[in-house]
Amino acid sequence: xxxxxxxxxxxxxxxxxxxxxxxxxxxxxxxxxxxxxxxxxxxxxxxxxxxxxxxxxxxxxxxxxxxxxxxxxxxxxxxxxxxxxxxxxxxxxxxxxxxxxxxxxxxxxxxxxxxxxxxxxxxxxxxxxxxxxxxxxxxxxxxxxxxxxxxxxxxxxxxxxxxxxxxxxxxxxxxxxxxxxxxxxxxxxxxxxxxxxxxxxxxxxxxxxxxxxxxxxxxxxxxxxxxxxxxxxxxxxxxxxxxxxxxxxxxxxxxxxxxxxxxxxxxxxxxxxxxxxxxxxxxxxxxxxxxxxxxxxxxxxxxxxxxxxxxxxxxxxxxxxxxxxxxxxxxxxxxxxxxxxxxxxxxxxxxxxxxxxxxxxxxxxxxxxxxxxxxxxxxxxxxxxxxxx
Numbered sequence: 435x436x437x438x439x440x441x442x443x444x445x446x447x448x449x450x451x452x453x454x455x456x457x458x459x460x461x462x463x464x465x466x467x468x469x470x471x472x473x474x475x476x477x478x479x480x481x482x483x484x485x486x487x488x489x490x491x492x493x494x495x496x497x498x499x500x501x502x503x504x505x506x507x508x509x510x511x512x513x514x515x516x517x518x519x520x521x522x523x524x525x526x527x528x529x530x531x532x533x534x535x536x537x538x539x540x541x542x543x544x545x546x547x548x549x550x551x552x553x554x555x556x557x558x559x560x561x562x563x564x565x566x567x568x569x570x571x572x573x574x575x576x577x578x579x580x581x582x583x584x585x586x587x588x589x590x591x592x593x594x595x596x597x598x599x600x601x602x603x604x605x606x607x608x609x610x611x612x613x614x615x616x617x618x619x620x621x622x623x624x625x626x627x628x629x630x631x632x633x634x635x636x637x638x639x640x641x642x643x644x645x646x647x648x649x650x651x652x653x654x655x656x657x658x659x660x661x662x663x664x665x666x667x668x669x670x671x672x673x674x675x676x677x678x679x680x681x682x683x684x685x686x687x688x689x690x691x692x693x694x695x696x697x698x699x700x701x702x703x704x705x706x707x708x709x710x711x712x713x714x715x716x717x718x719x720x721x722x723x724x725x726x727x728x729x730x731x732x733x734x735x736x737x738x739x740x741x742x743x744x745x746x747x748x749x750x751x752x753x754x755x756x757x758x759x760x761x762x763x764x765x766x767x768x769x770x771x772x773x774x775x776x777x778x779x780x781x782x783x784x785x786x787x788x789x790x791x792x793x794x795x796x797x798x799x800x801x802x803x804x805x806x807x808x809x810x811x812x813x814x815x816x817x818x819x820x821x822x823x
Contacts, residue, residue: 435517435525437487438533441477442540443469443593443610446583446671451486452541453610454513455499459483462474469586469593474600475537477524483534501739504783508747509776510737524605531791538606539597543620545584547613551679552800553669553711553738556597558612558720568803584612587619604631609641615646624655626649631640633658641665641707643679644687652697665734667692670714671724677811678713680804691728704730710774712776715746716757716815718774719764726766735773744791747782750789753818754778796823 447469448458458466459482467477472517477483491495492679495503502512511519517538518525524537550561554578566577586593604627627633632770637660643730644666656662670673672684697706706725707716722779725733740743758775786792797808798821808815809822 435530436514437483437490438528438539439524439535440517440538440540441474441536442806443542445545446550446580447586447591451483451498452513452517453542454609455498456500456634457498461755470589470591473592475596478534478536480623485645486574487532489540495512500783504739504780505737510735510773516619526735531536532609535603536600537603537610538609539604540610541613541614541620541623542610543614543617544585545580545612546616547611547643548616548645549679549682551782552713553678553709553741553744555741558610560584565800565803567693569799587617588723591610598626601627601630604632604636606637606639608641610641613643613646614720615641615642615648615651620653621648621651622803624651628655628658634660637661637663639663643667644690645682649691652699656699657701660699661701661703662699663703663705664694665707667709668705668721668725669708669711669794670717671721673811674717676715676806677806680806695728703732703734704728705734706730707734707736709736709738710746711776712744712746713812713815714758715749715774715778716818719761719771722764722767723770733767735768735770737777741796742784742786743789743796746778747780748786748789749819756818792817793819 436452438450442453442455444450445456449467449469449472450458460466460475462481467480470539485500486496499514502514503514506515521538527533528537530533533762535821545558547559547561550559554562556562556566557580559582563577563581570577607623611617614620624633624638624755627636630683631692638656640663642664666687667679668687669678673685675684678684691704694702706719706728708714709717714721742748746754758779761771761775800806801808807822
């Protein structure tokens with residue numbers, strides 16, 4: 435349903451049909467559409483989106499949707515399928531009648547973030563820029579440009595003005611980041627929904643790193659909406675969590691999750707979202723015990739596709755088998771853990787040449803900058819992979 439009903443705004447101001455799509459949407463000359471200059475209607479009626487709709491009508495698998503096809507072929511419920519579960523009647527109506535209008539908006543309002551996660555980049559985290567400058571000083575201007583582009587929600591832009599024209603049509607907001615609970619502009623959008631009296635029609639899904647607890651929103655904004663779904667991005671536990679999501683503090687995030695549970699919102703639903711990747715796939719069975727303690731409404735197993743070096747499918751088959759044998763012994767959340775195993779065990783569509791040296795270089799570079807040590811934090815995984823002797 436995405437080409438008929440959805441748009442994603444990217445942290446740098448680009449547009450995509452959804453977060454899984456592989457390329458930014460471009461005009462007929464090959465120039466990417468941008469929130470500063472192009473409206474929602476203009477992008478949704480563009481030739482790029484028309485071609486995507488026609489491709490789906492013909493029963494094809496568009497190349498831009500490759501990440502979803504890869505997940506589905508690996509036995510995982512993809513974003514595409516998940517949206518059908520979320521709003522089947524909405525999608526059926528729009529496809530059958532060829533109605534094109536924004537009903538599902540994925541808001542990434544810049545790259546402001548307080549963390550610099552190992553699986554992230556300057557595109558989605560403002561904190562990554564200084565590390566990238568240390569790794570590649572000659573690219574200083576290029577890396578700084580990510581934070582400049584990430585300012586678009588706080589500058590004059592067409593998207594925010596046009597969004598007000600479509601607020602009555604919206605039924606779903608997905609709000610990620612950067613860290614969305616640090617970005618005031620998303621609260622401004624939600625206040626407009628409340629003021630116009632349409633908040634009661636709208637579901638909101640957040641992905642948050644768990645470091646923020648927005649008391650004012652909990653008190654004054656969120657109660658007006660149909661549903662507030664908070665997905666906490668938790669990839670691991672304790673020291674492994676802190677290594678992967680530097681400089682987050684494990685006990686502070688744990689405390690915040692419990693505070694959300696106790697906040698008393700009647701329309702609140704809690705998820706844990708775990709992005710399976712090189713760093714955490716060998717320990718997802720251990721994380722399962724912490725998830726059970728939190729008792730969320732849903733534990734979502736997400737899949738990392740980029741940086742491609744950290745895609746779990748790239749791990750050598752002998753190591754994959756060791757990990758799969760360990761995970762298969764879990765007594766809880768067997769379905770979720772099997773999803774991680776099934777995806778990992780698939781052969782990657784594009785196999786990286788010299789994977790070990792590329793992973794080793796990437797890990798050691800950041801370890802040096804942040805004064806961290808992969809071997810100390812991940813002794814079992816290091817013994818398998820040999821990042822450090």
